[in-house]
Amino acid sequence: MDDQQKSLIKLAHTKMPFGKYEGKYLIDLPEYYLVWIHNNRLPNGQLGEQLKLVYELKLNGLEELIRNIKKQYPKPFS
Template sequence: MIELAWYKMPFGQHKGRFLSELPESYYVWFRRKGFPEGKLGRYMTTVYDMKVNGIEDILREIRRKTVNDRPVF
């Protein structure tokens, strides 16, 4: 979950932003078109589900509490 909290979008108009900070509309678009393969797709699916359920703030809180222990990707 810590890695997910710190994971950033690697491409596109939102490149460099934390996945939890991407707009829900972006996730809805990917949901229709298909999420990317691999880790990014799994993480985006998880964040999408968190946004739908209104719990994406958990990821912000994890970042706040682990600011000195960022994972290296």
């Protein structure tokens, strides 16, 4: 398994660490919130990159890919 696959598995299991949606999986964040955070306060680092990817996936109707990964790989990689 390559690094890209591992990062998608990790994304599928990452939860929002703060704010109104704290504890929700990133892929389950509402689209309007992702648009707002993308336009106003995208965090730096890995979380920012993950939110940017979730934004793009939702924008293109591909969030089921991440949900399927979460089902197929129930435990994330460290």
